[in-house]
Amino acid sequence: xxxxxxxxxxxxxxxxxxxxxxxxxxxxxxxxxxxxxxxxxxxxxxxxxxxxxxxxxxxxxxxxxxxxxxxxxxxxxxxxxxxxxxxxxxxxxxxxxxxxxxxxxxxxxxxxxxxxxxxxxxxxxxxxxxxxxxxxxxxxxxxxxxxxxxxxxxxxxxxxx
Numbered sequence: 001x002x003x004x005x006x007x008x009x010x011x012x013x014x015x016x017x018x019x020x021x022x023x024x025x026x027x028x029x030x031x032x033x034x035x036x037x038x039x040x041x042x043x044x045x046x047x048x049x050x051x052x053x054x055x056x057x058x059x060x061x062x063x064x065x066x067x068x069x070x071x072x073x074x075x076x077x078x079x080x081x082x083x084x085x086x087x088x089x090x091x092x093x094x095x096x097x098x099x100x101x102x103x104x105x106x107x108x109x110x111x112x113x114x115x116x117x118x119x120x121x122x123x124x125x126x127x128x129x130x131x132x133x134x135x136x137x138x139x140x141x142x143x144x145x146x147x148x149x150x151x152x153x154x155x156x157x158x159x160x161x
Contacts, residue, residue: 001091003098006048006060013057014050020084023128026118029148044076046106049084049091049098051091058086061095065101066112074109074160080122096129099111100155109160114151123151 015034020029034042047063063076071104078099082091103111113131115122123133131153139147 001051001058001094003049003051006050006062008036008040010040010050010060013129014039014060014081017057017060017081017083021081023142024084026116027122029143031144031152040131043079045115047099048074048109049095049102051095051124053086057084058097059091061099063099063108063111074107076103076111078110078111078113080125086112092125093128096125098129100129104157106161107160109153114150117149117151123153128155129155130158 001079004010018028018030018033021028022032028035033039044060045066049061050057051059057081058129059082061078061080063078066075066077067071080092080095080099082095100111112129113126114137115126117123117136128131134152134154137150137152140150
């Protein structure tokens, strides 16, 4: 397995993996994948990576800005998704460490995640990497007509702060 910068050529696999999360029904609020142009605009160009096995994307991680105000330029939101056929192989851990290291080198001081409380495996992964739960937004969004809670997690850089 190798980690590479996520480029447009990887996006079909990235979208395929994201569609798996959408289909699972309890991982993301999205109901469909975005076209490349929208996805590319929403995610920081230097903070997006893929895990490749035999030139096939088996996982991806990316950061996006939380707010556009200048003072928040070092605060980001994390997206991390692993192909359902590759869960439990440590790919999430490798991608998480890579994005943390890369983000600190780029001067990012906070990574946030918004995770459904039911997604216990994702919350556990985040906690292993120093994320703490800030709280829960109760019934903050709807997914297919159902009000969903969101756990807010945050990791503050120990190098920058």
